[in-house]
Structures are given as C-alpha cells and as structure tokens.
Amino acid sequence: MFEEGLRTAAAAIRQHMKQVMDGLPAVPVAEAMRYASAGGKRLRGYLVLESARMHGVDEAQAIWPATGIEAVHAYSLVHDDLPSMDDDDLRRGQPTVHRRWDEPTAVLAGDALQTLGFELVANPQCHPDPAVRAELALTLARAAGARGMVLGQALDMAAEATDTPLGLSEITALQAGKTGALIRWSAEAGARMGGGDVAPLTLYAEKLGLAFQIADDILDVEGDPDAVGKAVGKDAGRGKATFVSLLGLDGAKKRATLLVDEACTALDPYGEEGENLRQAARFVISRRN
Amino acid sequence: MFEEGLRTAAAAIRQHMKQVMDGLPAVPVAEAMRYASAGGKRLRGYLVLESARMHGVDEAQAIWPATGIEAVHAYSLVHDDLPSMDDDDLRRGQPTVHRRWDEPTAVLAGDALQTLGFELVANPQCHPDPAVRAELALTLARAAGARGMVLGQALDMAAEATDTPLGLSEITALQAGKTGALIRWSAEAGARMGGGDVAPLTLYAEKLGLAFQIADDILDVEGDPDAVGKAVGKDAGRGKATFVSLLGLDGAKKRATLLVDEACTALDPYGEEGENLRQAARFVISRRN
Known part of the structure; x- marks a missing residue:
C-alpha cells in the first residue's frame, strides 16, 4: 500500500519535473x-506530498515543493559524485553526470x-499565500x-581528513545535516502549507532521518550492488566510522527499528491519518536500495 | 562622488556579510x-542599494538582497575558478578558493x-511584505x-568546445546570461521592494550589463594584471571570440560608450534621482579592474 503510494508520487513528481525542464534551452547542462x-525513490518528494495531504493541501500545489526538494536532492548527489568529492562512477545504476x-x-x-x-x-x-512561499x-x-x-x-570531509574515527554523537550530528535536514524540511512542508503545527512532523522526521542513514550504512555492508545501484562496501574499505562500525550490524538494526517506532509514535496526534507516513518509516529500514 | 558611494556600499555589504557569516560553524567550508x-567591487550590491534608495526603501532592508546577490555572485566565481572550469589560481589578487x-x-x-x-x-x-520576499x-x-x-x-562552455568562433549576436546572448542576468536582477530589486515600475531599470541594466562585459573584454586585452587581480590575455590566448575580437579595440570602446549613453537615457524617468546610477554606468567602462 505504501509502496504503491510512493510509486504514484514518484510518477507525479517525474512528470512535473519533466514539465518544468521542458522549457529549458537545448544545452548539455x-x-x-x-x-x-x-x-530515484522520491522519498523526500513523497514526504512533502503526504504531509500536504494530511493538512488538506491540494496536490496541484504540493507538487511544486515536492519537485523542488527533489531538484535540491539531485543537485547534492551530482556534486557528491564529482571526482574531487566521492568520485563515483555509478548512481542509480547509471553513469554519474560527470562520467x-x-x-x-x-x-x-x-x-x-x-x-x-x-x-x-x-x-x-x-501556494496562493506569498508568506508560505517565502517561508518555504x-x-x-x-x-x-x-x-x-x-x-x-x-x-564528513573533515572526518575523512583525520585518523580519529568519529564517535556516535559526532556521526549523528553529521547525519542530521547531510541527510536529515532535507528529510525534515520535506516532512514539515505540508504543515507549513496547511498552516498546521510542524512539531509532530519535526520529531517524526528527525527519527526517520537517522533511521534512514543507519539503513544506508547497513546497505553499504549487506547490500547487493545491483539492487543498490552504486558501489557498496566503500565505507569499511576506507576505515570510515559508520553506525555499523560503532554499533555492530545487529546493534545498528536494533537502533534503526527503535527509531522507526519512535517516528511512528511521533505521529500519534494524526491518528489514522498518519498511517502512510508510519509505513514510509518502516519502508526506510526494509528497503534494499 | 560615485566611487565614494560605491565604497560606502561595499563597506556596508562587507559588514552585513560578516554578520551573517558569524554564526556559521567552525569548518573550513x-x-x-x-x-x-x-x-570585490560590490557593483551588484550597490545597484540593489541605490535602486532601493531611489524607491524610498530603507537601507536596513535593502542590505539583505544587496548581500544576497553578492553571495550568489561569489558562488559563481568560486565555481568558475575550479580546475575543471576556468582553472584560475588568482581572484582579486588572492589565491582562488580551491588553491x-x-x-x-x-x-x-x-x-x-x-x-x-x-x-x-x-x-x-x-522586507515586511512576504509577497516581495517571495518575488525576490x-x-x-x-x-x-x-x-x-x-x-x-x-x-560559453559549448563555444569553447567548437572551432567556429561565436558571432556578435551569439556572444551578446551568452553575456546576457553570464553577467547580465544578475546585474539586471540587482538593478530591478529596488523597484520590486518599493513597488515601482521595473521597466526603466530593466532597460538600464540590459545596456549596463553588456557595457560591463565589453569593458571586461577590453581589460583582458589592455589591463594590468596587478590592477585586475587575475590573469589577463587569456581569451586571445585561447582564440576565443570576444567583443574585442569581433569589433576591434576601438569598435568595442565605441560600442561600450554608446551602451552607457543608452543606459543613462533609460533613467530619464528618474530625473536627478538617477544620477548615481548614471555615474555607475560611466564607471563600469572606465574602471581598471
């Protein structure tokens, strides 16, 4: 049920992204x-669309920030993959942009x-209210x-430049920026658009973002490169501290499960209406890519 | 008189930039x-502050977009200078960021x-009106x-990849994007903030932006590298089409002077109030860096 919703959202975002790109000049850039x-999975865009739906916001409006956050996410991946950064050849099973x-x-x-x-x-x-657009x-x-x-x-760069691996609190702070910040913005966006309280979604997204990163670290150890669509085992190869190296594989899985439970509980104020986002949280730690 | 105004504006922008940067975490980035x-000269920020003043907008407000456009301009220079782009070692007489x-x-x-x-x-x-902030x-x-x-x-990249040098209309289109777009936004910002007609400033900025680029091409031929603060003679060395290669040095100078006259005329609706921006236009083609 959630995965179907995610596919539907991904299709709508892909379509809107295509439309906004259609008018661009014919240059390689x-x-x-x-x-x-x-x-991409469009998880961030899904969070925007779903939190908007929960606040009674029309999808014809919410598709704009949903596509916007996916554009920002795509930018971060293109620059991350650059030779001077992570120097990756593959992304989602395709050559990276610089390749x-x-x-x-x-x-x-x-x-x-x-x-x-x-x-x-x-x-x-x-959004018809410019105050909402300016706030977004x-x-x-x-x-x-x-x-x-x-x-x-x-x-992350600073950590790679030192010989002392990061501790748990440092790696948590790193993650809160690297992947957490956009995930949080996405989940909060619907409440911003609908004039609702952002607090439950903030808490949900903080737990979800951390669970997401732990799941990523687990995939880097256990994942099938064909399913993941990029190289795996890179972190261990570099001797980089990850949630898995710090907590062990079982410890990391338990921690992720606990975080997902907490994320689900954070949605209590929404009752049944929060069910899709609860499923999204469970999906994040069960995904294979 | 204009140069004093530019210095005052540059100092205000530098101060505001410093303030907004003060809260950033202590990382090399x-x-x-x-x-x-x-x-930098802060020409774009100056255009924001001066067009805002002409529309009765408080400098305490206008300093925000003035600093904002300088941040965007600074981003474009940092990325332009990258080894994979222009591969420049010096900017404003100092090592570039990647150096x-x-x-x-x-x-x-x-x-x-x-x-x-x-x-x-x-x-x-x-700005107190969120519609203005969203529009900016x-x-x-x-x-x-x-x-x-x-x-x-x-x-510009596409042009460097071909053997056929650009013609005048192509190089004008290239410039309208590369330097013209931010200059135009800057000049228009004050009218947007003050609720005035942007049209005269749009016309002014289009002429000014083109004159600015022609002056840049002239500096690349005639400039003193110490004054310019970066390498000169690069365009001719690469066989790249410029306004100087297309119009000749004298032709380029005449064209720039004509554009500045047109920029000044575009400000007629402002009468005496447009005098600082007229001086800014004259400065752009007389500058040595």
Missing part, C-alpha cells in the same frame, strides 16, 4: 539536469538544479546550506 | 565562504554561498539558473 533528476558528460557539466548542472529548487518553491502556483524558500535555504546539508558534508 | 565573499583550500571545499563553499543568497532575500528582515527569491532563481547565469556559462 540542461540535458544533464534532466538526466540527474529523472530517477556521462564531463566535470564542468556536472558542476553547472548541480548548480542549476539547486537554483531550480528555489524557483519551484517560490513559484506562485506552489527561507526554510529550504536553511536546510540546504552551511548550517544544514552542506554542514553535514563539511563534517 | 565556512571559512572559505567568508574568504570568497569578503572582497587556498582544496577542490571539495571550493565546490561546497560555492554551493552554500548560492544557498545563502536565497536565505538572505527570503529573510523576513529583508523567484526572480533571483530565474536570473541565476538554467535560463539565466548558468545558461550563459553553458553557452
């Missing part, structure tokens, strides 16, 4: 933007995908920037 | 953001400077993205 934003085109195209496509994210949330069709843009900037996602990246 | 955004730190730091600092630009224009202190964010995204600045970059 625009092709690379389309390529980099065409796939398919070249490095300058990947830098610029990532740059423009970030910009596009802001263009989409600030679009008048996203402001909070997205805070989530993506040097106190959010980029901070997580920066802490 | 944040240091690199400060470094990359600490200098002073490393390439991953430059990628991330540029990314976060772009994000910061949106964070600043969407900040509630920028939307128009900034359009100016910076794949139909604006990044398109200009993409066209």
Whole structure:
C-alpha cells in the first residue's frame, strides 16, 4: 500500500519535473539536469506530498515543493559524485553526470538544479499565500546550506581528513545535516502549507532521518550492488566510522527499528491519518536500495 | 562622488556579510565562504542599494538582497575558478578558493554561498511584505539558473568546445546570461521592494550589463594584471571570440560608450534621482579592474 503510494508520487513528481525542464534551452547542462533528476525513490518528494495531504493541501500545489526538494536532492548527489568529492562512477545504476558528460557539466548542472529548487518553491502556483512561499524558500535555504546539508558534508570531509574515527554523537550530528535536514524540511512542508503545527512532523522526521542513514550504512555492508545501484562496501574499505562500525550490524538494526517506532509514535496526534507516513518509516529500514 | 558611494556600499555589504557569516560553524567550508565573499567591487550590491534608495526603501532592508546577490555572485566565481572550469589560481589578487583550500571545499563553499543568497532575500528582515520576499527569491532563481547565469556559462562552455568562433549576436546572448542576468536582477530589486515600475531599470541594466562585459573584454586585452587581480590575455590566448575580437579595440570602446549613453537615457524617468546610477554606468567602462 505504501509502496504503491510512493510509486504514484514518484510518477507525479517525474512528470512535473519533466514539465518544468521542458522549457529549458537545448544545452548539455540542461540535458544533464534532466538526466540527474529523472530517477530515484522520491522519498523526500513523497514526504512533502503526504504531509500536504494530511493538512488538506491540494496536490496541484504540493507538487511544486515536492519537485523542488527533489531538484535540491539531485543537485547534492551530482556534486557528491564529482571526482574531487566521492568520485563515483555509478548512481542509480547509471553513469554519474560527470562520467556521462564531463566535470564542468556536472558542476553547472548541480548548480542549476539547486537554483531550480528555489524557483519551484517560490513559484506562485506552489501556494496562493506569498508568506508560505517565502517561508518555504527561507526554510529550504536553511536546510540546504552551511548550517544544514552542506554542514553535514563539511563534517564528513573533515572526518575523512583525520585518523580519529568519529564517535556516535559526532556521526549523528553529521547525519542530521547531510541527510536529515532535507528529510525534515520535506516532512514539515505540508504543515507549513496547511498552516498546521510542524512539531509532530519535526520529531517524526528527525527519527526517520537517522533511521534512514543507519539503513544506508547497513546497505553499504549487506547490500547487493545491483539492487543498490552504486558501489557498496566503500565505507569499511576506507576505515570510515559508520553506525555499523560503532554499533555492530545487529546493534545498528536494533537502533534503526527503535527509531522507526519512535517516528511512528511521533505521529500519534494524526491518528489514522498518519498511517502512510508510519509505513514510509518502516519502508526506510526494509528497503534494499 | 560615485566611487565614494560605491565604497560606502561595499563597506556596508562587507559588514552585513560578516554578520551573517558569524554564526556559521567552525569548518573550513565556512571559512572559505567568508574568504570568497569578503572582497570585490560590490557593483551588484550597490545597484540593489541605490535602486532601493531611489524607491524610498530603507537601507536596513535593502542590505539583505544587496548581500544576497553578492553571495550568489561569489558562488559563481568560486565555481568558475575550479580546475575543471576556468582553472584560475588568482581572484582579486588572492589565491582562488580551491588553491587556498582544496577542490571539495571550493565546490561546497560555492554551493552554500548560492544557498545563502536565497536565505538572505527570503529573510523576513529583508522586507515586511512576504509577497516581495517571495518575488525576490523567484526572480533571483530565474536570473541565476538554467535560463539565466548558468545558461550563459553553458553557452560559453559549448563555444569553447567548437572551432567556429561565436558571432556578435551569439556572444551578446551568452553575456546576457553570464553577467547580465544578475546585474539586471540587482538593478530591478529596488523597484520590486518599493513597488515601482521595473521597466526603466530593466532597460538600464540590459545596456549596463553588456557595457560591463565589453569593458571586461577590453581589460583582458589592455589591463594590468596587478590592477585586475587575475590573469589577463587569456581569451586571445585561447582564440576565443570576444567583443574585442569581433569589433576591434576601438569598435568595442565605441560600442561600450554608446551602451552607457543608452543606459543613462533609460533613467530619464528618474530625473536627478538617477544620477548615481548614471555615474555607475560611466564607471563600469572606465574602471581598471
């Protein structure tokens, strides 16, 4: 049931992304933007659409920030994969942008995908109240920037440059930026659009984001590269501290399960209406890619 | 008189940039953001402050988008300078970010400077009316993205990859994106904030942006590298079409002068109030860096 909802959301986001990209000029950078934003699970976009639905927001509006956050997420992956960063050849089973085109195209496509994210949330069709659009843009900037996602990246880089592996609290802080910030923004977006209380969704998303990262670390150890669509075993190969290296495989799985339970409980105020998001949380630790 | 105004504006922007950066976490990426955004002529920020003044907008508000556009401009320079892009070692007479730190730091600092630009224009202190903040964010995204600045970059890259040098109309289109789009946004910002007609400022900025790029091409031929603060003669060395290669040095100078006259005339509706922006236009073609 949840996976069907996720597929439906992914299709709607893919369609909207295609529409907004259709008007772009015929240059390789625009092709690379389309390529980099065409796939993925669309979990972040799903969180936007579902939290919007829970707050009575029309999907024709919510599709704008849902597509916007996926554009920002796509930007972060394109830049992450760059030779000077993680130097990855594959993403979602396809050549990364700098492999398919070249490095300058990947830098610029990532740059423009970030910009596009802001263009989409600030679009008048996203919400009739400009205060909501301005708030979505402001909070997205805070989530993506040097106190959010980029901070997580920066802490990750700093960790790789030292010989002392990170401890649990440090790796938790790193994750809260690197993957947590956009996940949190996504879950909160619906409450922002519907004028509801963001607090239950904030708590939900904090637990979910951490569970998501732990599941990623587990996949890096246990995952099948064909299913995951990218190289696995990279972290252990680099002697990098992960939730698995710190908690052990069983400990990491238990921790992820506990976090998912907490995420589900955080949705109590929504009662039955929160069921899809509860299933999303369970999905995050059961996924194979 | 104008140059004093520019210096005053630059000092105010530097101060505000410092303040917004003060709260950033102590990581190299944040240091690199400060470094990359600490200098420059601040012409774009000046255009914001001056167009805002002409529309009766308080400088305490206008400083937000003025600093925001300088953050976006700084991001574009950091990424432009990357080894895979222009591979420049010097910017404003100082080592470029990837030379002073490393390439991953430059990628991330540029990314976060772009994000910061949106964070600043969407900040509630920028304007009490959220419709203005949402409009500033939307128009900034359009100016910076794949139909604006990044398109200009993409066209520039495409031109370097072919043996056929660009013609005048192509190079004009390239410039309209690469440098024109942010200059136009800057000049229009004050009218947007003050609820005035943007049309005269749009026309002014289009002429100014083109004159600015022609002046840049002239500096690449005639400039003193110490004054310019970066390598010169690069375009001719690469056999790249520029306004100078297409119009000749004298022709380029005449064209720039004509454009500045047209920019000044575009400000007729403002009468005496437009005098500072007229001087700014004259400055753009007389500058030595």
